[in-house]
Amino acid sequence: MPPTSTSTEAPSQPSQPSRKGKKAWRKNVDISTVTSGLEVLREEIIQHGKPLAEKHQNELFTLDTTGSKEEVLLQATRAGKPHKGKILKMDEILGRRSAVPALENLKSNKRTLGAAVTDGVLEPSSKRQKKDWVSKKEIARLRNNLDKTSHLDVEDIDNATSSFDLWADNGSSDAVQVSSAAGTATTSATTSRENEYVPKHRAKVAPSSIRRPPVALTATGLPTQAVPQPDAGQSYNPSFEDWDSLLTREGEKEVEAEQRRLREAQIAAERQARIDELANQPDPRPEDNQESEWEGFETEDETTSIDLLKRKRPERKTPAQRNKIKRRKEAERLAKHEARMAERQRRGEEIFQSLLKKQDQHSDEVANIDGPERSDLSSSAPAPPATVLRRKPTLGPSRATIPPQPLELVLPDELQDSLRRLRPEGNLLSERFRNILVNGKLEARRPLSYAASRKKRVKVTEKWWSKDFSLRV
Known part of the structure; x- marks a missing residue:
């Protein structure tokens, strides 16, 4: 299809010679x-x-000189x-x-002289600038300089003290803050504006329990020494008397523990035997009951429905009755608490009196001994008493217990006549850890396996409130 010729002339109304002299409905304008x-x-x-x-x-007109x-x-x-x-x-x-100059680009006019790419000669900008015009960047720089406080602004600059000490060990401790009220207010206002969206640093607050002394888990409630004095029989080269007394005491403890274990095992066996005996007995049957109704007895199975209807139904308690029951239970609870506190106070007084008696007896014995015997007594100190724990050697709801004190005793077949063949006894780390638990500085905890810790982890799942929906059929 050949391209259609485009006309550059203005649109005009075509002539209408066949309208038989009728005038056109609008005027034809020829431009x-x-x-x-x-x-x-x-x-x-x-x-x-x-x-x-x-x-x-x-x-x-031009002169043609070239032809x-x-x-x-x-x-x-x-x-x-x-x-x-x-x-x-x-x-x-x-x-x-074309002899007509090209149109200027607005973006190129906005470019600064430094950003323009030229041949090295800076041409004057076509934009006329005011003589007293200052850019916004220069205004911001001047404002920042005005906000800053200079040391030259101080009136008595010769006698002014420095804001820090060059020769101090710690600049923060010996710093001398020298600033005017106006400068401080301006600086604080600027800092508050800059740190408006920055979260404020909160200092760590120690718990109130850190100022309280730890609660010792001993029977007397008194803390023990960090490193208690060992028994004389635990020495590498003890005397026979000290070693024999230690062996006797530890043997008696082991015998008591074994007797206690056997007694508990016997009680458990008797209890299990009674349970088995009751389980083996046959269930009672109704026909085994030979009693008759004419003798004046009536079994539970023979009760009629009329007797069941005649029974009095349990009525609801009134508010007065409920309040009365509450007061009675509260009185019983207070009575039990007072009795428990009185028993605890009595036990504490008994322990205190026993300690006073032992101290008086020991002082009397020392006073009755003569000089040389007293020196021998001081040289051979008595064995330190063992730390007795209270009935529940734990704090709070923890079910863990303090590990028992290890037995540090050399048996007769292990006695050596040479110090070179001795082997070390005990463990300083375990002893120190047990002493910290006894003094209440750490709580006793059971070791938790890796599998148990995995089970207790909380599973984080996505909320389903936006996904649950009910279909209405």
């Missing part, structure tokens, strides 16, 4: 002369930069260099440039 005149004016502006009517007469193009080509042909004078069609098209 072809105006359009052609504007077209000629546009061509003049493109070629010469301005209309020819506005140009001076000296600009309308016509044909003459130039003829001279080049005669010289044997036709390509020197020939003008290419491409050069001819590119040479026909």
